[in-house]
Amino acid sequence: MNALIIEDEKLVALELTASLAEVDPGIKIVGTVSSVKTALRWFAENAEPDVIFADIQLSDGISFTIFEKFKISCPVIFTTAYNEHAIRAFKVNGIDYLLKPVDWDELRQAVAKARALTKNQNKLVVDVQKLMDALNTPASLKSTYKEHFLGNARNSWVPVKIADVAYIIRDELNFMVTNTSERYILDYDTLDEIETMLNPDLFYRASRHCLVNINAVQSVKGLANLKLQLVLKTPNHQVQIDISRDKAPSFKKWLEK
Structure with a gap:
C-alpha cells in the first residue's frame, strides 16, 4: 500500500515513517511533503497514493486546501495536534484521525481501516466532500457545542457552565x-467523546489525559527538554499540566489565536 505523508515538522514525519514501518511493513512511503504548495505540486506530478497521512495545520495553510484542488478518492488519515473544527466533521464522516503524539495501537487500527476503505473508493469521495462542506459552515458546527455539563458529586448531579x-x-x-x-465526575466513557462537545477555540487537548480551558491558563513555562508547563490560575495554580515537545508548536499557535 503506497502512502503519502503531509507534515511540516520533519521530526514528526520521520517518527511517523518509522512507526508505519513497524505497524505495517507492507506500506511504502512514496512521498513526504511539508506544505500546501509542495503537496499541490506532488499531486500534479504523481499518481494518487493508496492512503494519505496529513497534518491539518501546515506552515502555509491548512491541508484541506489540497483536497479542494484535487479530487481525492483514497482514505485520508489526519495526524494532528491542532484540534480545529475539522475534527468534528471528520469523525462524523467516518474518516480517521490520530492525535499527536501518535499512539502505536491507534495507528495500527487506522492503517487497518484504511486498507478496508480502499475497497470502496466511491464512498470515500463523498465523505471527503461532506467534510469540506462542513468546514465551510462553521456557524452550524459551533451551535452544537455544549454549554453545560452535569457533574456527579456525592451522588448528586450539579450543572456546571x-x-x-x-x-x-x-x-x-x-x-x-x-x-x-471543585471536582466532579463526568459520565462519559472517554475524553475523545468529551472533546467533540467542546469549542476547540476554548479547550486544548494538552495530552491524552487532559483538556484545558484557555481562560484557566495563567502563564506558560518553557522547560529544558523543549516541553511546556502550564501554570493555571488560582486556586488551581498547583496543578501541573505539561505539553510535550511535539505538541508545543501547535499549542503556541492555539494560544495566539
Missing part, C-alpha cells in the same frame, strides 16, 4: 475541575 470549567482530566474516570477547584 462550560465557561466555569478550568480543565478536564482522565484518572480512571473523567473528572471536571472548575475555576474554583
Whole structure:
C-alpha cells in the first residue's frame, strides 16, 4: 500500500515513517511533503497514493486546501495536534484521525481501516466532500457545542457552565475541575467523546489525559527538554499540566489565536 505523508515538522514525519514501518511493513512511503504548495505540486506530478497521512495545520495553510484542488478518492488519515473544527466533521464522516503524539495501537487500527476503505473508493469521495462542506459552515458546527455539563458529586448531579470549567482530566474516570477547584465526575466513557462537545477555540487537548480551558491558563513555562508547563490560575495554580515537545508548536499557535 503506497502512502503519502503531509507534515511540516520533519521530526514528526520521520517518527511517523518509522512507526508505519513497524505497524505495517507492507506500506511504502512514496512521498513526504511539508506544505500546501509542495503537496499541490506532488499531486500534479504523481499518481494518487493508496492512503494519505496529513497534518491539518501546515506552515502555509491548512491541508484541506489540497483536497479542494484535487479530487481525492483514497482514505485520508489526519495526524494532528491542532484540534480545529475539522475534527468534528471528520469523525462524523467516518474518516480517521490520530492525535499527536501518535499512539502505536491507534495507528495500527487506522492503517487497518484504511486498507478496508480502499475497497470502496466511491464512498470515500463523498465523505471527503461532506467534510469540506462542513468546514465551510462553521456557524452550524459551533451551535452544537455544549454549554453545560452535569457533574456527579456525592451522588448528586450539579450543572456546571462550560465557561466555569478550568480543565478536564482522565484518572480512571473523567473528572471536571472548575475555576474554583471543585471536582466532579463526568459520565462519559472517554475524553475523545468529551472533546467533540467542546469549542476547540476554548479547550486544548494538552495530552491524552487532559483538556484545558484557555481562560484557566495563567502563564506558560518553557522547560529544558523543549516541553511546556502550564501554570493555571488560582486556586488551581498547583496543578501541573505539561505539553510535550511535539505538541508545543501547535499549542503556541492555539494560544495566539
